[in-house]
Amino acid sequence: MGLDFMLDENLIAQRVKEIIAEQALVEPSEVREEMTLADLDLDSLGLIECIFGIEEAFDVAVPFNANNPEESGFDISSVGAIIRQVEGLIARQAA
């Protein structure tokens, strides 16, 4: 995956949705940005696997702390929020 690909926001969003869909056992097309992880029936282990999947796919370090998800500096309130932050992580890495 080249950097150009990584910076294409639509492709980032699509890849994040695929990673989340894989854990939620649904089709990527069923994952929408306004959805919460609870909407997708993702438990804490599923979330940890998503974080791992994102780190592997984009080669970034996600600042997520399972002890205190609210204060870990990584917003997981919705699929869209996760996508925005992944975009930010990638952009900072590219800068």
Added chain:
Amino acid sequence: MRRVVITGAGTVNPLGSDVPSTYQAMQAAQCAIGPLTCRDVARLGVQIGAEVKGFDPAAHFARAQLPLLDRFTQFALVSARQAMAQAGLELSDDDQTRAGVVLGTAGGGNLTVDDNYRTVYEAGKNRVHPFVVPKLMHNAAASHVSMAFGLKGPGFTTSTACASANHAMGQALMLIRAGMADVMLTGGSEAMLGFGGIKAWEGLRVMSRDTCRPFSRDRSGMVQGEGGAVFVFEERDRALARGAPILAEVAGFGMSSDASDIVMPDRDGPVRAMRMALADAGLAPEAIGYVNAHGTGTAANDRTEAQALAEVMGDHLADCPVSSTKSMHGHLIGGTSAVELLACLMALQDGVLAPTVNFTEADPDCALDAVPNTAREARADAAMSNAFAFGGLNAVMVLRRAA
């Protein structure tokens, strides 16, 4: 004293994917030892082992569950399902708090450790899968079995190398006797036929390069296997009251420590463990009709075990067949005594003694009837199963035919 019976048995091992196929293979004197297929096998000095073939995890477990299940846990879960199905147990909410699990394993998630060491050391990656710890921990199998069947009573893992499963089953017996539980799932499993697991064993230089020939004069060492077995132990009155199938009674258990050497076997420790198990069962040595030996196929173990058996059994040893089924399924390390208990059950239930295969020549240092090469019909009313671990920790089970 509360008595304990076995009401269900299940297994996945190199000889079979369940109990009937395992009995069939033992009766046909099959040897499951063959070329190893793990990654980097060319770099191993030992290239033979007894692998579980044709085991498809995806056929047994949901995709979402698999990332949490090391192979040793998969073997335990599939075995436990079979055992529970045979026992026909349906546990009420109250029953669940009186039911538990204790399983043995020596290496736990050894393949998971190996895979992830590769990831960080060989591949140089700085990130591992998030479930490495819950997957590799030694109690993973016991915990998953507890979750699968709602076993809310005592739950733990024993890890005493090659005696792990016998120690586990001994604990299960004592918990039920003591009134701390009414039902215990127990046994053990092992899966360390990966590069690291085999390489470590190779270091000891006790591994055979050709095959496993316990008690045979030309024996050349041990051969590793993988797999496991799980049993349902149940308080006898409870089992009788519900009309459960009773496969055998768990009559006695004995354990001892050599307190001498970390690897060299000793005669005194095994002698005391066997005598303790017989005394616990209230049986004279003459009552034992079959012994499943520890019988690893190393020069030292088999000679010492034969001497220990001679001391315990006296003249009766001439009339008491002693076989080592490790010659067929390999040494399943922490799970081995669980699979070997199946040979005892087969003797008591079907009147067939599992053979010691690959046996070419009697060894004067091992003066016993090893049931060489072919299974034998014989009536046995009680059977003994030996496990003598590295570290000098010995555990012996005695089963009695269901009355």
